[in-house]
Amino acid sequence: MKIHEYQAKEIFSKYGIAVTKEKLCYNTQEAIEAASELGLPVVVKAQVLVGGRGKAGGVKLARTEYDVRDAAGKILGMDIKGCLVEKILIAEGVKFNKEFYVGLTIDRNTKSVLFMASKEGGVEIEEVAKDNPDAIIKFPIDADLGLTAFTARKIAFQLFDDISLVKQATDLFQQLYKIFIDTDSTIVEINPLVITDEGKLLALDGKMNFDDNALYRQKEIEAINEPDEVEKIELFAKSKGLAFIPLDGNIGCMVNGAGLAMATMDMIQIYGGTPANFLDIGGSSNPQKVIEAMNLLTSDKKVKSIMINIFGGITRCDDVARGLAEAFKQIKVEIPIVIRLEGTNAKEGLEIIKQLNIPVVQTMGEAAEMAVKFAAEKN
Ligand code: GDP
Numbered sequence: 001m002k003i004h005e006y007q008a009k010e011i012f013s014k015y016g017i018a019v020t021k022e023k024l025c026y027n028t029q030e031a032i033e034a035a036s037e038l039g040l041p042v043v044v045k046a047q048v049l050v051g052g053r054g055k056a057g058g059v060k061l062a063r064t065e066y067d068v069r070d071a072a073g074k075i076l077g078m079d080i081k082g083c084l085v086e087k088i089l090i091a092e093g094v095k096f097n098k099e100f101y102v103g104l105t106i107d108r109n110t111k112s113v114l115f116m117a118s119k120e121g122g123v124e125i126e127e128v129a130k131d132n133p134d135a136i137i138k139f140p141i142d143a144d145l146g147l148t149a150f151t152a153r154k155i156a157f158q159l160f161d162d163i164s165l166v167k168q169a170t171d172l173f174q175q176l177y178k179i180f181i182d183t184d185s186t187i188v189e190i191n192p193l194v195i196t197d198e199g200k201l202l203a204l205d206g207k208m209n210f211d212d213n214a215l216y217r218q219k220e221i222e223a224i225n226e227p228d229e230v231e232k233i234e235l236f237a238k239s240k241g242l243a244f245i246p247l248d249g250n251i252g253c254m255v256n257g258a259g260l261a262m263a264t265m266d267m268i269q270i271y272g273g274t275p276a277n278f279l280d281i282g283g284s285s286n287p288q289k290v291i292e293a294m295n296l297l298t299s300d301k302k303v304k305s306i307m308i309n310i311f312g313g314i315t316r317c318d319d320v321a322r323g324l325a326e327a328f329k330q331i332k333v334e335i336p337i338v339i340r341l342e343g344t345n346a347k348e349g350l351e352i353i354k355q356l357n358i359p360v361v362q363t364m365g366e367a368a369e370m371a372v373k374f375a376a377e378k379n
């Protein structure tokens with residue numbers, strides 16, 4: 001889950017990190033009022049849940065009221081990488097001469113939270129990471145110790161010479177780490193972090209992503225979620241007890257267990273097809289879940305065939321079969337289906353399936369092959 005810049009900065013602010021004074025606006029009139037409250041110049045910033053706004057023209061400096069009107073008019077309604085700009089942030093314009101980058105993420109290689117910092121912050125940070133990776137310093141943080149003052153100071157000394165800045169940065173880095181841990185983030189970033197004329201560190205931009213699987217214990221974060229169309233479907237599926245991720249292909253999959261679901265998608269690829277989704281109906285599948293899953297699959301226009309791959313352990317094949325039988329009563333399924341049903345109560349399950357007239361095969365390979373063939377015929 002992602003949040004907007006203004007929301008990230010509200011969280012930063014709660015932890016004592018200085019951010020620009022700013023106001024969220026939904027139209028030009030509000031923007032002009034905000035600008036006169038804050039005082040010119042201001043920066044007009046698109047609030048969208050994608051990166052690289054600056055480069056896309058979504059961040060503009062406005063020195064006059066005319067500029068504010070012009071920038072707000074241009075940015076509101078703009079399409080940035082498929083995201084419509086519906087709100088803008090009017091932030092005080094700040095003078096600075098250097099941009100720093102500070103970020104935290106989870107690093108699988110070191111199996112730790114990784115603290116990153118650079119003297120070369122700003123909109124080109126991605127280029128820096130590619131062309132001059134040494135300009136980004138990286139510190140894996142020991143989970144038991146957390147980010148100690150010692151380590152925070154060590155990082156700060158690599159960015160700043162001035163002792164006052166080092167002190168400020170040490171606090172700021174520790175607070176940023178605390179935010180990361182407290183909120184179950186996967187990314188926390190300040191880019192740019194700047195030094196004001198008064199010699200104070202200030203966060204000009206903020207970015208935060210969160211671990212979806214931790215949202216159950218992050219009620220305040222969950223409450224500000226603005227899911228996009230794909231995420232809405234995923235959340236709906238989750239509310240029904242299904243793990244569902246839409247993909248680009250045309251073969252719908254219904255599988256029990258994440259590992260089997262991965263194997264199923266691989267098998268489809270091996271036979272030259274592409275999966276339309278990852279769908280795990282879970283361990284102890286009740287028939288209702290199977291009905292919900294069939295609903296999801298059949299309402300996706302991309303899906304040209306469906307492969308049902310069940311290996312019954314805790315999941316009982318007859319439960320799945322009953323769910324399918326019920327689903328077929330409720331929904332008119334016109335998409336060709338192939339099913340492989342193996343394991344606990346497979347015999348009883350197959351007995352129920354018999355009346356449905358769905359081809360049943362023995363192995364996962366045969367099922368994938370048939371699903372790919374069906375999809376090809378439909379195209
Ligand atoms: P991003 O492109 O989505 O990361 O948007 P940012 O909020 O980081 O803004 C992009 C760039 O605009 C920054 O790196 C700064 O160079 C510039 N910028 C943003 N806010 C201000 C400001 O208050 N004053 C000035 N002079 N430049 C700003």
Ligand code: MN
Pocket residue numbers: 122123191192205
């Ligand atoms: Mn930025």
